[in-house]
Amino acid sequence: MKLADLVAHLQRSLGILHKQDIQVAARLLGAASEGREERGEGSRFGESSQQSAVSHQHQLKTQNPKLKTQNSAVSNQRSAVSHQHQLKTQNSLAKRRKALLKTLSPTPHSSLLGDDCAAIPDGSGYLLMAAEGMLPSLVETEPWFAGWCAVMVNVSDIYAMGGTPIAVVDTIWSQTTAMSEPLLDGMKAAAAAYNVPIVGGHTNGHSPYNALSVAILGRAEQLITSFDAQPGDRLLLATDFRGKPHSKHPFWNAATTADSMQLRDDLALLPYLANAGLCHAGKDVSMGGMLGTLLMLLETSNCGAVLDLETIPHPPDLPLERWLLCFPSYGFLLSVHPEKVEAVRSLFHERDLICEAIGTIQTTPQLILKDATASAIFWDLSAQPLTGFSPPH
Numbered sequence: 001m002k003l004a005d006l007v008a009h010l011q012r013s014l015g016i017l018h019k020q021d022i023q024v025a026a027r028l029l030g031a032a033s034e035g036r037e038e039r040g041e042g043s044r045f046g047e048s049s050q051q052s053a054v055s056h057q058h059q060l061k062t063q064n065p066k067l068k069t070q071n072s073a074v075s076n077q078r079s080a081v082s083h084q085h086q087l088k089t090q091n092s093l094a095k096r097r098k099a100l101l102k103t104l105s106p107t108p109h110s111s112l113l114g115d116d117c118a119a120i121p122d123g124s125g126y127l128l129m130a131a132e133g134m135l136p137s138l139v140e141t142e143p144w145f146a147g148w149c150a151v152m153v154n155v156s157d158i159y160a161m162g163g164t165p166i167a168v169v170d171t172i173w174s175q176t177t178a179m180s181e182p183l184l185d186g187m188k189a190a191a192a193a194y195n196v197p198i199v200g201g202h203t204n205g206h207s208p209y210n211a212l213s214v215a216i217l218g219r220a221e222q223l224i225t226s227f228d229a230q231p232g233d234r235l236l237l238a239t240d241f242r243g244k245p246h247s248k249h250p251f252w253n254a255a256t257t258a259d260s261m262q263l264r265d266d267l268a269l270l271p272y273l274a275n276a277g278l279c280h281a282g283k284d285v286s287m288g289g290m291l292g293t294l295l296m297l298l299e300t301s302n303c304g305a306v307l308d309l310e311t312i313p314h315p316p317d318l319p320l321e322r323w324l325l326c327f328p329s330y331g332f333l334l335s336v337h338p339e340k341v342e343a344v345r346s347l348f349h350e351r352d353l354i355c356e357a358i359g360t361i362q363t364t365p366q367l368i369l370k371d372a373t374a375s376a377i378f379w380d381l382s383a384q385p386l387t388g389f390s391p392p393h
Contacts, residue, residue: 003309003374006321010378013325014292027388114300114389115226116157116283117218126223130157131215138249139183139210145256146212147186152255152329153286154216155194159267160284160332162274163220165194170201170214177205183212193260194267222274228281229301229335235359236341237290238348240266240330241315250289250322252315255329266330269347278340278347285331290324294333295367295379295386301335302390304366304381307359335361 001009112119117128132153138146151168158165170187174180180203191198196216243254255263273279281301285293290312298304314323330353336344341357348355362368365381379386 001321003369003371003376006309007369007376007378009321010291010324014288112225112227112300114296114387116160117163117216119161119220119223119225122219125219125221126163128158128161128163128218128220129215130154130218131213132157133213134211136209136211139212141248143179143182143210144186144189147183147188148190148256149186150183150212150214151187151190151194151196151198154214155190155196155267156284156330158216158218158220159270160224160282161218161220162222162224162271162279163218164268164271165196165216165218167197167199168214168216169199170212171203172201173204173207173209173211175205175207175210179210180205187214189256193255193258193263195260195264220271220274222271222277224270224274224279224282224334226281226283226297226300229297229303229305229361230281230337231303231361231363232338233281233335233361234338234341234357235294235305235307235361236334236336236344236355237285237312237358238269238330238332238334238353238355239285239313239328240353241313242352243315243329245315245318245322245326250326252318252323252326252328252331263330266351266353269351269353270332272347273334273344278344279334279336281335283333285328285333287327289326290331290333291367291378292325292386295381296389297333297335298361298365298367299381299386300389301361302365304362304364304368305359306362306368306370306375307378309369309371311356312358313354313356 117130119126119128132150134146134150138149150170154168155165168187168191172180172183174183187198201214239252240254242258243252245252281297283293283297288296291307294305294307309320312320312323314320318326334344345355345357366377367379367381369376369378
């Protein structure tokens with residue numbers, strides 16, 4: 001497919017982001033946040049709040065805090081990073097994060113709008129909160145899988161920000177209690193696989209419709225944030241090819257039949273990267289696919305990127321144009337300083353995961369796609385905002 005045709009195809013397909021809905025939420029939450037600041041209350045809104053208002057965007061974006069599942073390979077990697085370097089990097093990132101928070105409110109409860117989770121300062125670290133609403137058609141046609149995904153996507157959000165999950169709660173509305181059973185079975189299976197307990201929620205078995213949402217609480221010592229991609233950073237894609245495409249939806253499933261310990265240890269790489277100072281910015285690849293997720297990262301970081309299509313790895317049985325819009329069960333876009341790229345790649349490779357540099361962050365707020373012969377502006381954020389969530393000025 002020629003580059004111009006591919007760009008046109010991908011732009012049409014990004015309609016699943018429902019960006020106008022998101023812009024309304026951004027505007028309303030931003031106004032509410034400003035009003036709270038004027039009253040001296042601070043801002044308690046984060047993506048956990050925005051997600052409930054914009055569940056159509058994420059649709060299926062589809063443990064413990066002490067995390068004992070990190071294997072010896074990861075533990076050995078820690079020794080390679082000097083304690084002095086960790087402290088220096090962590091202090092720098094913490095100061096940068098706190099500076100951003102202060103621009104919103106002088107209270108300690110401020111949280112930036114647009115991250116994968118709301119990050120609430122708490123002692124030496126952060127409490128993380130997020131929520132997801134499931135695609136109604138998935139709840140109706142594949143309730144077990146919808147239940148699994150409801151937990152999985154929330155867990156992914158926590159790890160994407162360098163955290164570990166603590167617990168989830170759910171809200172189920174069903175026409176009969178019997179219809180709730182496969183949803184609950186799917187959630188219980190995922191909760192066991194990811195070692196995160198379901199500790200409560202709300203159930204209505206006499207609803208005129210069927211619906212499911214799940215919220216999660218986690219904790220992080222250091223953050224991987226959507227607000228700190230820097231010009232000159234290399235853009236890395238980390239994913240898992242040990243799966244298969246869904247027969248009806250643009251999902252890549254490398255989770256439901258995988259070994260539970262493998263799932264947890266693979267995810268444990270993300271908080272390790274954050275705590276070791278190896279990665280400061282990123283997002284998990286969500287319902288918008290690689291391109292939609294990258295645009296959200298660029299918008300909140302107020303920058304752009306050049307994406308090299310020739311370097312993007314994709315499963316052998318999935319064409320690149322489908323993979324770019326696919327929602328993988330394990331997928332992360334990471335903005336990494338050039339000198340740390342090889343260290344990050346090696347950690348994923350040691351776990352038989354894919355991790356490759358696919359682009360470069362730039363100052364100009366445009367997403368540019370290029371192949372071996374041409375390049376094209378895919379999206380100009382200065383002319384066309386995507387979600388409306390952007391860094392404070």
